[in-house]
Amino acid sequence: xxxxxxxxxxxxxxxxxxxxxxxxxxxxxxxxxxxxxxxxxxxxxxxxxxxxxxxxxxxxxxxxxxxxxxxxxxxxxxxxxxxxxxxxxxxxxxxxxxxx
Numbered sequence: 001x002x003x004x005x006x007x008x009x010x011x012x013x014x015x016x017x018x019x020x021x022x023x024x025x026x027x028x029x030x031x032x033x034x035x036x037x038x039x040x041x042x043x044x045x046x047x048x049x050x051x052x053x054x055x056x057x058x059x060x061x062x063x064x065x066x067x068x069x070x071x072x073x074x075x076x077x078x079x080x081x082x083x084x085x086x087x088x089x090x091x092x093x094x095x096x097x098x099x100x
Contacts, residue, residue, distance in 0.1 A: 002043045005053040010061075019048040019077040023091075024062060026055040026070040031088040035071045042095045 003009065013020055023039045025032035036052070043050035053061070055070055065074050065084070073091045075082040075098075085094050 001048075002040055002050050002052060005051055005057050007058070007061075010051060013049055014076065014079055017078045019075070019082075021048060021050040021095075022053060022061075022065070022074040022076065023050060024053045024055060024058075024067050024070055024072040024074075029055075029070045032071040035088050035091050038092065038095065039073075042098075046098065 003013075010020075021039075021043075023036070025036055039050060039052070055062075065081075067074070067086075069086045071088065071091055072084065072086045073094055074084040075094065083094060085091050
């Protein structure tokens with residue numbers, strides 16, 4: 001399930017102990033434009049939650065998670081960091097591994 005970023009909803013989802021993918025992107029970023037449709041397709045094939053978070057939103061969350069570039073993905077389960085990656089190759093590697 002894909003969700004647009006909403007701070008309150010994300011906090012509720014984190015409390016539910018669900019597996020959550022946080023995909024951070026920038027609208028002017030070439031690799032972001034390539035990976036975003038792949039993330040959306042990935043989300044249709046899993047039962048977990050995928051948040052699409054534009055770079056100009058959730059600045060505090062980005063700092064907490066140490067997001068240092070775009071595109072980035074962070075995977076959280078049971079309120080714990082599972083894995084993360086920056087760049088198209090890393091993101092594809094993570095989602096390909098998760099959908100197998």
